[in-house]
């Protein structure tokens with residue numbers, strides 16, 4: 088008998104990378120495949136929630152049983168999420184959003200002729216979670232932290248700085264976990280309770296563990 092413990096929840100999930108144009112043919116991006124965010128969206132759907140998935144460019148098929156909004160840039164992702172934020176009871180930001188973007192993308196393809204070096208000027212991209220946190224009424228806000236060192240302290244700092252209820256800290260240097268893989272391992276941190284460690288497991292199982300932890304927090 089499938090669990091229906093998320094029935095009545097309206098869940099906004101972000102997934103995948105963003106792409107920030109350098110010129111008409113090139114962009115800055117990252118290694119996110121979208122698997123983690125899609126797993127969260129599917130787990131919430133299967134547990135009875137209404138789900139909207141806002142996704143950057145991925146190779147994954149759009150999941151059934153939910154609205155899927157495709158975006159490319161951090162600004163488009165920020166717009167898509169903020170437009171739907173008032174509807175949501177829970178937001179899960181699994182997307183790997185650009186922290187910086189080119190200040191002014193070149194209008195024409197950047198040429199290499201005559202250049203021995205090329206410097207790019209970048210400006211901060213919108214911090215979507217910080218923005219949503221400032222708009223929040225009663226939504227539960229869940230972030231992810233992709234870290235390459237000092238996993239827990241760095242994730243803890245993001246939990247507080249972005250005003251989150253939960254953060255899923257993943258060590259993206261761990262073999263078989265993080266970007267692109269089918270499995271992940273994480274420490275889930277909250278503002279109040281003790282950290283919870285989840286060993287290497289399929290992203291779908293980790294998504295279910297996260298939803299269970301989030302529900303416990305919402306009911307506490």
Ligand code: PMT
Nearest residue numbers: 119120121122123180183214215216230231232233266267
């Ligand atoms: O997609 P996969 O291949 O399955 O990989 C999964 C994953 C490694 C991408 C995922 O598990 C993960 O860690 N996602 C968050 C990646 C990230 O951007 O981490 P961060 O530590 O830079 O950001 C912290 C949080 O702020 C994240 O929830 C992020 O979505 C959010 N953020 C970041 C930048 C920004 N401009 N706005 C944001 O809201």
